Structures are given as C-alpha cells and as structure tokens.
Amino acid sequence: MNHYDTIVIGGGPAGMMATISSSFYGQTTLLLEKNRKLGKKLAGTGGGRCNVTNNGSLDDLLAGIPGNGRFLYSVFSQFDNQDIVRFFTENGVKLKVEDHGRVFPASDRSQTIIQALTDKIAELGGQVRCQVEVTSVKKIDGQFVIKSKDETWTADRLIVTTGGKSYPSTGSTGFGHDIARHFQHTITDLEAAESPLLTDFPHKALQGISLDDVTLHYGKHHITHDLLFTHFGLSGPAALRMSSFVKGGEILTLDSVPHYSKEELTEILEKNREKSLKNVLKAYLPERLAEFFAQDLPEKVKQLSPKEIDVVLEKVKELPIPITGKMSLAKSFVTKGGVSLKEINPKTLESKLVPGLHFAGEVLDINAHTGGFNITAALCTGWVAGSLHYD
Ligand SMILES: Cc1cc2nc3c(=O)[nH]c(=O)nc-3n(C[C@H](O)[C@H](O)[C@H](O)COP(=O)(O)OP(=O)(O)OC[C@H]3O[C@@H](n4cnc5c(N)ncnc54)[C@H](O)[C@@H]3O)c2cc1C
Incomplete structure (x- = not known):
C-alpha cells in the first residue's frame, strides 16, 4: 500500500x-x-x-x-x-x-x-x-x-x-x-545552543576532570551544575547552559566549592595548619584540581602568608576562565x-x-x-x- x-x-x-x-x-x-x-x-x-x-x-x-x-x-x-x-x-x-x-x-x-x-x-x-x-x-x-x-x-x-x-x-x-x-x-x-565552550585556559592540566555542582559566574548569570574540562575547553551542563550568554571574549569565573564561603574556607585552612595544602583541598576537590590549585605555593598550610591564603581562596572561589569561542x-x-x-x-x-x-x-x-x-x-x-x- x-x-x-x-x-x-x-x-x-x-x-x-x-x-x-x-x-x-x-x-x-x-x-x-x-x-x-x-x-x-x-x-x-x-x-x-x-x-x-x-x-x-x-x-x-x-x-x-x-x-x-x-x-x-x-x-x-x-x-x-x-x-x-x-x-x-x-x-x-x-x-x-x-x-x-x-x-x-x-x-x-x-x-x-x-x-x-x-x-x-x-x-x-x-x-x-x-x-x-x-x-x-x-x-x-x-x-x-x-x-x-x-x-x-x-x-x-x-x-x-x-x-x-x-x-x-x-x-x-x-x-x-x-x-x-x-x-x-x-x-x-x-x-548553536547548548554548546561546549572553547578556552585557552591551561586545560591540558585539567583535561578529563569533572566537577559536581560547581558555579560558573558571568555578569548576572550564575549557573550551578556539573562541569567537565575537556581537551578544547569546558563541557557538561554548566558550560552548555552558560553558552546561551557568551560568544567568546568574556571571562567566566569558576567557584569550585560554592557551598563554602571564603570565611568558612579560611577557618578550614586555619584548623588544618599542620597539613599539606594539597591534602586539605583534596577533601573538597578532585585530586588533580587540588594539585593544580596548590602548585607554586608552599607545601604546608602553616607556611602560607596571608597574601598566599588570599591567592588560594581566589583560585578556589573565583578562578578566571577566558572564553575564546564556542562550538x-x-x-x-x-x-x-x-x-x-x-x-x-x-x-x-x-x-x-x-x-x-x-x-x-x-x-x-x-x-x-x-x-x-x-x-x-x-x-x-x-x-x-x-x-x-x-x-
Ligand atoms: C550528544 C548529544 C547529547 C544530548 N543529550 C541530551 C540530553 O541529555 N537531554 C536532552 O534533553 N537532550 C539531549 N540532546 C538533544 C536531543 O537528543 C534532541 O533534542 C532530540 O533527539 C530531538 O529529537 P527529534 O526527534 O526532534 O530529532 P532527532 O533525534 O534529531 O531525529 C530526527 C530524525 O530524522 C531523520 N531524518 C532527517 N532527515 C530525513 C529525511 N530526509 N528522510 C528520512 N529521515 C530523515 C534523522 O535521520 C533523525 O533520525 C542531546 C543531543 C546530542 C547531539
């Protein structure tokens, strides 16, 4: 028929x-x-x-x-x-x-x-x-x-x-x-919608890391969801959703631990002064990201100067990620x-x-x-x- x-x-x-x-x-x-x-x-x-x-x-x-x-x-x-x-x-x-x-x-x-x-x-x-x-x-x-x-x-x-x-x-x-x-x-x-984001960020070091429920900020847009570092940049629902608001040329900031304030993190560091910075961060972040944040800083928390503590908090709470485009x-x-x-x-x-x-x-x-x-x-x-x- x-x-x-x-x-x-x-x-x-x-x-x-x-x-x-x-x-x-x-x-x-x-x-x-x-x-x-x-x-x-x-x-x-x-x-x-x-x-x-x-x-x-x-x-x-x-x-x-x-x-x-x-x-x-x-x-x-x-x-x-x-x-x-x-x-x-x-x-x-x-x-x-x-x-x-x-x-x-x-x-x-x-x-x-x-x-x-x-x-x-x-x-x-x-x-x-x-x-x-x-x-x-x-x-x-x-x-x-x-x-x-x-x-x-x-x-x-x-x-x-x-x-x-x-x-x-x-x-x-x-x-x-x-x-x-x-x-x-x-x-x-x-x-294009729900597009992976491209970045020149040193993502080679971070490639393959996936983060649960982190927050990407850009202007008035704050998106909390999962995020994935790939060989070209960022993917996962947080990046895909952010793609509606960016074209390339913007700088996003990543809060890797949105459920903790800077004050709470400072207290956590204070309480763990004898430990290595990497090990303290590892309790809240994937190991490779903790290593990335701790690199170029003194090994032990107690060795960090107040300025270096601020550097750590900024990396963890406000990591700038320049976007060069989208897929x-x-x-x-x-x-x-x-x-x-x-x-x-x-x-x-x-x-x-x-x-x-x-x-x-x-x-x-x-x-x-x-x-x-x-x-x-x-x-x-x-x-x-x-x-x-x-x-
Ligand atoms: C990698 C990936 C992951 C995704 N993940 C999600 C997710 O997690 N959640 C979510 O909600 N959405 C997701 N999506 C989107 C979702 O898959 C699509 O929105 C959905 O499949 C659209 O359904 P559709 O039936 O309209 O079209 P499609 O699924 O695209 O189907 C259209 C069909 O039409 C056929 N066709 C086209 N032209 C012709 C023709 N001339 N003759 C005969 N047949 C033809 C095609 O071969 C195709 O099979 C994802 C998409 C991709 C690519």
Missing part, C-alpha cells in the same frame, strides 16, 4: 512518538527514517544511557526549556513528562531518577528505550521503513506526495520530525526546514531556531498555512537544556502532533 492516513518523516523521539499516537488513534501510519536504525541521536544522550525525560514540575520543565517553552503549555496539558514516565513503565521499562531530575532506563542502556518505542509502534500496527531518505514533499489535490530516490507515497496527513541541524552525522541535516520553506513557512535564525552549530548539542511557532497551532501542532501538515520535535523553534528537557519536548510534541483532535 502506498497510501497512508499519516506519514511521519524522521525516526527520532518525536517521530517515533508521533507514529505511536497516530497509530493509537487508528490512522494507518508509516514512519520513514534515513538511518539504518531509529533513534540514532537519542541513543547518544545521557552518555549513551538515554536521558529519556526529566521528572521536574511544570515550572521546572518550563525553566528547562528557555527557547519558547511557554508555547508548550497546551502540549503539556495533553502529554507531559509524567505521561512519558507512565508510558515507559506501562510498557515494561523500569526507570530511575538521577541527579537534577534526570530520568534514565534502569538498564542504563539507550537500546531499552528505543526498543520499547519500536515495539509499541509494531503493537499498534504502525509501519517503519529505515534506510529511506525522503528527498521531496509536495501537496497535490489535497494529498501529500512524499518521494525518496526510488519510491513515492501519498498521505492525508504529514508529520515532519526531522530534527534540527546539530550533530548532522546522526541524520538531522535540516531537511525539515526545507519542507517547511517549500510550504511558505518561516524558519527563524538557526544558532559550531554542527558540534553543539541543540539547535536554537526552527519552524516559526507563530505559524503553528499550539494545540494540535498543525501548520496554520497548510492543513494536514504538522511539525514536532527539534525542527520547531524550541530549544531546551540537556538533562532530558529536549527529549521531553520531542516526545510530548510528537504525541500531540500524532493525535487526532476532534473539536
């Missing part, structure tokens, strides 16, 4: 969930994915463990989606993070909640999530074709005509879930934006910008310009923090785009 009620283009979280809900609503549904398997980008999230959602409140969700999260009020009233948790639990996937509300499969394997979504599509009678790259989409006589190199399909309803333009090696090359433009939709400016859109975790939300019905995610055309996931002008918020937006918009709305 080459005609379907609904065709979904793009088998990431948004497309898989759209296929599930469209099939659930009784529509004959075909999902087309150009990769060999579904969910290639999803598989890489959460360090390969799949950070499938975040278990925060609605306010937490909106705060985690700085790029147009408010557009999702109506979507979340239909399907939200608790529905995601319920969906997986009811379909046999045990989940666990980690720090910052991040939800993972208890198996610590992305494949568990992807398999559950794939099985549900099959159970509901949805069809999936992988290794099929859609090359053109048109609307002729009220029907969508979808073509790959060798095949043509028609559908009454089309759901575009092709993702943004980040990590194009996972398949998200911006084809959905071309479809949207073809139908006269506006694409807002595309920019490109292709190497950033998320794409900011996409199909303009002004032209999309927030209740149904249907185009206001072309009846039957829907968009869901990162192809829309919605961007969120890592930590499960993008995936939540993708799964929830996917569900709503696939649903039939009767009023």
